[in-house]
Amino acid sequence: MSESFTEPPSERALRIKAIESVLLEKKILAPGAVDEIVDLFENQLGPRNGAKIVARAWTDAAYKERLLANGTEAILEMGFAGLQGEYMVVLENTPAIHHVVVCTLCSCYPWPVLGLPPNWYKTAPYRSRVVIEPRAVLSEFGLDVPDDVEVRVYDSNNELRYLVLPQRPVGTEGWSEEALAEIVTRDSMIGTAVCKVPNADEGVV
Numbered sequence: 001m002s003e004s005f006t007e008p009p010s011e012r013a014l015r016i017k018a019i020e021s022v023l024l025e026k027k028i029l030a031p032g033a034v035d036e037i038v039d040l041f042e043n044q045l046g047p048r049n050g051a052k053i054v055a056r057a058w059t060d061a062a063y064k065e066r067l068l069a070n071g072t073e074a075i076l077e078m079g080f081a082g083l084q085g086e087y088m089v090v091l092e093n094t095p096a097i098h099h100v101v102v103c104t105l106c107s108c109y110p111w112p113v114l115g116l117p118p119n120w121y122k123t124a125p126y127r128s129r130v131v132i133e134p135r136a137v138l139s140e141f142g143l144d145v146p147d148d149v150e151v152r153v154y155d156s157n158n159e160l161r162y163l164v165l166p167q168r169p170v171g172t173e174g175w176s177e178e179a180l181a182e183i184v185t186r187d188s189m190i191g192t193a194v195c196k197v198p199n200a201d202e203g204v205v
């Protein structure tokens with residue numbers, strides 16, 4: 001919690017803060033509004049759409065088939081489409097293959113299903129390193145992919161955006177679609193995490 005342990009903000013962050021301060025001072029912006037909007041798009045609204053897609057695919061085999069055959073159409077079927085999601089391809093993670101998504105050129109990201117990209121997704125180290133040493137990068141995210149699982153890196157671009165369909169965790173048999181959607185995280189749909197049953201690891205500590 002101590003301020004003294006936090007990194008100094010980046011130049012861009014400082015610039016944004018400065019703009020925010022001016023807008024607040026001129027009473028154009030309500031205090032906290034920017035943080036709320038960013039949080040809404042980055043963590044709440046955006047990835048919740050993708051989570052609904054994943055939960056549906058986990059519980060409806062026919063839907064999953066359509067989703068993998070034509071991501072754009074099947075995602076539209078759930079009501080999600082638009083800017084930065086005009087052409088979608090869904091990559092299914094299996095016990096043998098783990099997919100992870102990047103945009104090596106800039107920060108292409110499927111807005112209609114994931115919202116705004118997290119900051120790390122836009123950084124040069126992630127964009128370059130995940131292609132060269134995906135296992136090492138995933139490990140830094142806390143995800144150690146077993147050696148017998150193949151890691152495939154997909155590079156997004158202007159025309160094409162990817163959504164990872166994570167594996168359904170063991171122990172979720174009989175769960176409702178709504179309950180399943182709750183455990184689908186943003187990072188699991190980028191491929192830098194896997195879905196877990198909450199508290200499944202606890203008790204070991």
Ligand SMILES: [Co+2]
Pocket residue numbers: 103104105106107108109156157158
């Ligand atoms: Co891009």
